[in-house]
Amino acid sequence: MKIRLIAASAVAVFAFQLTLVNQVFSHGDVSPQAVDTEGLEPLGDEFLPENPYRLAGGEQYALAQEIGSSAYNSNCARCHGLEAISGGIAPDVRLLEDGEFGDEWFMERVRKGYSQNGAYKMPPFQELLSQEAMWAIRSYTETRPRPE
Numbered sequence: 365m366k367i368r369l370i371a372a373s374a375v376a377v378f379a380f381q382l383t384l385v386n387q388v389f390s391h392g393d394v395s396p397q398a399v400d401t402e403g404l405e406p407l408g409d410e411f412l413p414e415n416p417y418r419l420a421g422g423e424q425y426a427l428a429q430e431i432g433s434s435a436y437n438s439n440c441a442r443c444h445g446l447e448a449i450s451g452g453i454a455p456d457v458r459l460l461e462d463g464e465f466g467d468e469w470f471m472e473r474v475r476k477g478y479s480q481n482g483a484y485k486m487p488p489f490q491e492l493l494s495q496e497a498m499w500a501i502r503s504y505t506e507t508r509p510r511p512e
């Protein structure tokens with residue numbers, strides 16, 4: 365009896381999570397926001413392995429963070445939380461590793477998204493955002509203070 369109850373509630377929780385994911389996806393699926401990257405060094409078609417604006421430092425890095433802030437908040441915040449503070453729907457992107465290792469993982473996910481059982485939990489941004497915009501977002505999230 366007890367086991368049945370537990371099984372039933374596990375199914376309920378699972379069903380609830382599915383609904384949540386579907387809702388999140390249908391949200392995430394609509395109207396990506398164009399990002400104006402004027403002023404940032406153009407990067408060409410080849411994807412770079414490491415954040416070029418962090419490597420450039422100075423004004424380029426500062427501008428990348430500024431552009432990344434609005435690009436993040438209009439494209440990613442609905443799942444990853446305003447100002448990169450996760451509310452629990454999706455991972456906290458402030459916790460990614462620093463440097464090239466974190467950069468690679470970031471780009472992999474942002475370009476290709478993430479799907480499970482044929483449904484996207486995170487849409488791929490490859491066709492939606494320029495490489496410049498992606499690195500601008502990385503510049504923003506990697507400089508947000510980490511949680512305690």
Ligand code: HEC
Pocket residue numbers: 388389391392393436439440441442443444453454455456457460469470473474478485486487489501
């Ligand atoms: C529709 C919701 C949704 C949107 C919009 C979204 N993501 Fe995600 N993202 C997710 C989910 C869910 C995961 C967890 C996938 C997994 O289990 O690895 C994820 C994973 C990630 C990861 C890997 C995190 C880790 O700790 O491994 C990164 C980086 C990331 N997202 C960045 C972004 C960026 C940048 C944007 C905006 C350009 C964005 N996401 C937009 C839902 C979303």
